[in-house]
Amino acid sequence: MPSSTSPVTGRRPELVCPVGNRAMLEAAIEQGADAVYLGFKNATNARNFNGLNFDEDGIARAIDTAHARGCRVFLALNTYPQAEGWTHWTSAVDRAASLGVDALILADLGLLAHARERHPELRLHLSVQGSATNYEALTFYHERYGIERAVLPRVLSLEQVAQVVRHSPVAIEVFGFGGLCVMVEGRCALSAYATGQSPNCHGACSPAKFVRWDETPQGLEARLNGFLIDRYAPDEPAGYPTLCKGRFAVGGHTYYAIEEPTSLNTLELLPRLIEIGVAAIKIEGRQRSAAYVAQVTRVWREAIDAALAAPQDFSPKPQWLAALDRVSEGASHTLGAYSRPWK
């Protein structure tokens, strides 16, 4: 792995990759991830799907494997506990600490306090679910709970990211690629409206038990607890069955009224993100697969190294963009809020 740093900031942004199982871990390390993030097999993480994630033994093995190959392991414990589940969440924090993860990614204030009190040596990152978008908030989290890094929500423009990085007391991690969330993350109640369960508390945007795919004469229909989210023509690309990415009839027009089902891809902003001084670039997708992680990590490793070596000559290679578009939702990409000329 190259050890070059940015000639401008003297830093080298860390590539942080998603891991939902052992094969994904191997793929991420193999393709050059600097760090991976993973979660327990329960509602304490925001990708709580059947058959995904790790038990304690699996996490211990993952840490051994990653550390032996110079890769760090972060554990996402980023849902909000409800009163009846409090000890379930705090014991997850305690287990993560004793397993020796390199950092814990938290959102809930109570859990941040618990972690700081009980495990003062444990490195804490503020999750994107914490939804902190200004440096005053980050200063509070830093002073009160000692967080050392924050993951910014995918709602800021590039200039706003630069402003936060300039004044933040903690390192900043941003999303580089993957599923896009335009909501105030950690506060989304859309699926709770349809199902009574929200991603913030139960760890899934559309819990699978409420999702139904049906082939009808009109097309493939996706329903969430009976609500029709979308209907796809035979050759139309499908998306995740989440309310935010559905097509709805609004004012006589049927369209993606909230958000289009595309993936965030900031590859073309890479030299600027490095120049701004972001500490880490995060790839979304713990719910995907080893094939996805391998393809996406390979491209981003190559791109980050190229951007560090010669930022002025950097432009995303067509084959990188094609490889990323292939695995994208809706098979297309967007700069999301990073590029917001109308600001």
Next chain:
Amino acid sequence: MKESRLAFPPALARIVSRLPQTPPAAVLAFALDRLLFPRLPLADLETLLEQPLRIEVSDLGLRLALTLTRQGFRPLPLYVAPRLTLRATARDYLALLRREEDADTLFFQRRLVLSGDTELGLLVKNTLDAIELEVPFLPHLH
């Protein structure tokens, strides 16, 4: 990715789909018992046990009904209504097993069709992704 979309000729599917489907289902159950069953985390698969599943290989015209029991996979008659149906081409199934394709990618592209109980579908997908599967004799696609 033109290559990975190569499929068996439609005429073959028309013929195969008219043949009895129970023998192929029995062959699949036999193969899964040898290759997959010993590696399955049965404790995590309680909700899948005894559920009628259907695996359709679209370009071969195969519709295979089977179920997972504590003792292994069992073929089922096709008239049993499935709780979960998966449909893809032979080549895409192989690519998934070889970890060369991502299931969500195939799903977005409408090359993998999942219908019925979505929770079971996700459990099947994530379990297959998670087990350490080495199938040395599956042909490489690239």
